[in-house]
Amino acid sequence: MRAYKDLREFLSVLEQERQLLRIHDQIVPEPDIAAAACALTEIGEDSPAIYFDNIAGYTSARVAMNVHGSWCNHALALGMEKDAGMRDQFFEFVRRFQQYPGTLERVASAPWQEVVVDKDVNLYELLPLFRLNRGDGGYFIDKACTVSRDLDDWDNDNVENVGIYRLQVKGRNRLGIQTVPQHDIAIHMAHAEARGEDLPVAIALGNEPIITLMGATPLLYDQLEYKMAAVMQGAPYRVVKTAKGLDVPWGSEYVLEGRLLCGQRETEGPFGEFPGYYSGCHKYPVIEIDRVSHRTDPVYDAVYVGRPWTELDFLQAMTTSAPIFLQLKTTFPEVVAVNALYTHGLVVVVSTKIRYGGFAKYVGLRVLTTTHGLGYAKVVIVVDEKVDPFDLKQVMWAISVKVNPAGDIVTIPNLAENLLDPACSPAGMVTKMIIDATTPVAPDIRGDYGEELDKPLRTDQWRTKLMALAKEMRK
Amino acid sequence: MTATTADTVPAACPRCRSGKIEMRSKSPVVGIWTVFGCPTCLYVWRSTEPEENVNPDKYPAAFRLRPEDLPSLQVVPPIPPRRSSS
Known part of the structure; x- marks a missing residue:
């Protein structure tokens, strides 16, 4: 500081x-x-x-x-x-x-x-x-x-x-x-x-x-x-x-x-x-x-x-993400992090623990009713707690394998939106979308999700060691 | 129409083509540039800018304004009514 x-x-x-x-x-x-x-x-x-x-x-x-x-x-x-x-x-x-x-x-x-x-x-x-x-x-x-x-x-x-x-x-x-x-x-x-x-x-x-x-x-x-x-x-x-x-x-x-x-x-x-x-x-x-x-x-x-x-x-990055995160967290303590870096939060990515089937969609809906979400947050992507919302490679993986559009896309027409969003129709109104990119859990039994891959033992120790060596090598 | 130079007040606004133009400022270092303003559409430009910003004939069509359209622009935020003095 x-x-x-x-x-x-x-x-x-x-x-x-x-x-x-x-x-x-x-x-x-x-x-x-x-x-x-x-x-x-x-x-x-x-x-x-x-x-x-x-x-x-x-x-x-x-x-x-x-x-x-x-x-x-x-x-x-x-x-x-x-x-x-x-x-x-x-x-x-x-x-x-x-x-x-x-x-x-x-x-x-x-x-x-x-x-x-x-x-x-x-x-x-x-x-x-x-x-x-x-x-x-x-x-x-x-x-x-x-x-x-x-x-x-x-x-x-x-x-x-x-x-x-x-x-x-x-x-x-x-x-x-x-x-x-x-x-x-x-x-x-x-x-x-x-x-x-x-x-x-x-x-x-x-x-x-x-x-x-x-x-x-x-x-x-x-x-x-x-x-x-x-x-x-x-x-x-x-x-x-x-x-x-x-x-x-x-x-x-x-x-x-x-x-x-x-x-x-x-x-x-x-x-x-x-x-x-x-x-x-x-x-x-x-x-x-x-x-x-x-x-x-x-x-x-x-x-x-x-x-x-x-x-x-950059001026609208953490300054937008933090207030949305704290308002969400008040309602849903399960929320882990919020990435609202993109175009002042017109797109918001939320990672959250999941309480029960369908929970992620409620988290997504709550984003729309945060004070900033009212005029922005046109597309909300909800990912599991293990997915880092700031790492778009991970977010895209979650969308790739955890989304079945038949049950994971929610659209709500005619919501208020910032006039400056050129997609509005008419100006100030837009349809908003929630993409549930979390793994379905009971009683949501859709999909055929077996065991997700995890990391070999000692990966974390190796990461620390290798990062230090790589930093030294590049000096 | 021709582009403006630092010495002459232009004949027309590049954006709305209104004929009344004001000189707003001369460069603090003498003779380098002049800033002009249009009191009709409130466009402002400097004599040394690229031609599309100073020459009415080169001004991009997408950004043109017509003086007659200005009164109907949306007012934001609306002007609230005065409180009654009591």
């Missing part, structure tokens, strides 16, 4: 671990930044972060991308060994998640207060913005934490919200924000609009890696992301209050303060989104920025979104 004080400290750790590439050659914002970030997704499992410091037209811009973009980087973000496997990262993430809540450490000042611009704000000058995908309607800030409080419950820290929402820069000090009614900030906004007031927001950009993961985690409405970040990093989470009373990470590179405008909706999008498709255009809420603060020579942090897998899929 490790508490990185800011993005810079994490970048220096990535560099020490040979997981950061610095590009000093001059680049143009479009298409170079997105193209390089996309290329990183194609060069292997251990792709590094990338850091540009010579961008045409800017005097001292610095852009970091792919900071969370491999399992190595994800493990280092969690303060684990960089070769920690997915399964180990899942169980460690879940273990820490259950320690909620941690504490806040409130301090009076932060490095992001070094430079303040509160007149003639021009985000196109202040931030090294760039287009990610050719059909995007403009330049999006897509990895910042937007902080808000509930005007009806202003002093309640637990309902303060820190979330990552896409922000389209539509004017010098004007942003569009994508919020759907399920988002916590949408509750804050609905209360503010019912009161006829603007909602103060602070946008923290360029953060240490844990709060970014927490901003992408579907926490309960009264769970504060900073308190979850504290247990994830094993130390109180350090924040500074803005003049309006919003808590912002001490280590942020930039802080944009402004107001979500009451009752206003404007054209937003399209934006290349997590399913690997453009989102289309909608009328979304609007934020006006009054003040920008930043560190000297700030680092702009962004996430490339393209056809999966990209860095975005």
Whole structure:
């Protein structure tokens, strides 16, 4: 476990671990930044972060991308060994998640207060913005934490919200924000609009890696992301209050303060989104920025979104799997692990012990009624406890031999689904499917399952010994 | 139509072809690029982008918008009614 004080400290750790590439050659914002970030997704499992410091037209811009973009980087973000496997990262993430809540450490000042611009704000000058995908309607800030409080419950820290929402820069000090009614900030906004007031927001950009993961985690409405970040990093989470009373990470590179405008909706999008498709255009809420603060020579942090897998899929991996797992486990203690890594959990793989025949289908159905499952979890695959849901070779074996479509496929038509899933018909509605890939047990007597193969004696000892020898050999 | 250059405000929005274009920003290093914005469809582009993003004739058909269609875009989330002051 490790508490990185800011993005810079994490970048220096990535560099020490040979997981950061610095590009000093001059680049143009479009298409170079997105193209390089996309290329990183194609060069292997251990792709590094990338850091540009010579961008045409800017005097001292610095852009970091792919900071969370491999399992190595994800493990280092969690303060684990960089070769920690997915399964180990899942169980460690879940273990820490259950320690909620941690504490806040409130301090009076932060490095992001070094430079303040509160007149003639021009985000196109202040931030090294760039287009990610050719059909995007403009330049999006897509990895910042937007902080808000509930005007009806202003002093309640637990309902303060820190979330990552896409922000389209539509004017010098004007942003569009994508919020759907399920988002916590949408509750804050609905209360503010019912009161006829603007909602103060602070946008923290360029953060240490844990709060970014927490901003992408579907926490309960009264769970504060900073308190979850504290247990994830094993130390109180350090924040500074803005003049309006919003808590912002001490280590942020930039802080944009402004107001979500009451009752206003404007054209937003399209934006290349997590399913690997453009989102289309909608009328979304609007934020006006009054003040920008930043560190000297700030680092702009962004996430490339393209056809999966990209860095975005790492941000939505354990952060999606852990809450589903813990909600399932409350109902069914037999559940062993949940893999919701694929496209924000549109596909979910669950391994579980089986109580009796037909049990796996109930586990699958329960996935659909978890809070995340309501809008995602279109295909649920249930496997036996001995099958590692993070090892797709094992999952495919289970589907290969344990599924008889005549009795193992359940489909439920016309369920609610995230609008961004292009398979929806109509938008927001979809048929969901459970694949029971577990071995039938009584009284489900289908199939002709005799004895399953197991491992020779001493395999585990040999594995430990051989892994050490192989590691030595490859040094 | 021709692509925009850093020095001239373009005649039309590449995406919706509206004729009213605003200059949003000049590059902090003088003379490298200019950012333009369309106040109609809110498209934003930089003069140095690939031609399909700056030239109305090269803008991909799949992403075009028509100004007359903008008012009917879906409003998300809906604007709630004001609470009555009591």
